[in-house]
Amino acid sequence: MQSLYVEGDSFMHRFPARSKLLVLAILGIILFTTRNIPLLSIGVLMTGAVYFSLGLYFGQAIARLKPVLLTILVVALFSLLFNPWHGAVVALLRLTALMLFAAAVTATTTISxxxxxxxxxxxxxxxxxxxxxxxxxxxxxxxxxxxxxxxxxxxxxxxxxxxxxxxxxxxxxxxxxxxxxxxxxxxxxxxxxxxxxxxxxx
Structure with missing residues (x-):
């Protein structure tokens, strides 16, 4: 079977698994307690920087995100259909930031x-x-x-x-x-x- 784990020596690889999971939980709480678009945009940029610093080739990094990213886009689209545009953008930014950091955690943490x-x-x-x-x-x-x-x-x-x-x-x-x-x-x-x-x- 394949694995989401990627060998590497980035700071995320050296970060303890417990700390990464704790940061992920705290990040989720922060993201879902704010509707500030500039703040959420900064969150996306920061988590994106973390994810793309893992040493993956750009195409490989995008390919790993594609299935979840498509799901997020569908959720944002449905939100746009039934809610004001602000709510759709907030949902898109929240889920994208959370996805990027979660992807970084799974790529740098072994199953064990x-x-x-x-x-x-x-x-x-x-x-x-x-x-x-x-x-x-x-x-x-x-x-x-x-x-x-x-x-x-x-x-x-x-x-x-x-x-x-x-x-x-x-x-x-x-x-x-x-x-x-x-x-x-x-x-x-x-x-x-x-x-x-x-x-x-x-």
Missing amino acids: EFIDEITLLARPLERAGLVAANDVGLAVGLVVRFVPEILSRYQAIKEAHAARGIKVRPVTVLAPLIILTLRDADNIATAIDARGVRRHVS
């Missing part, structure tokens, strides 16, 4: 670091008897791990359609994508259970 930190955060909930911390960490790690694989499969299905001269439609692409993803998820779950990784509580 994600799992360790999420598991640690879930410990208080485990002590309260609400969740199994190890299972929560594993689930989040698998979600992050699956993202590039799903995108890769989506691209492969589109290319297969084009090679056969079939017009690419959402239905014809999403159906096989969902089937392949569910099959992979089932195989991974079986492998996890066979190795006794998940803790089952009766």
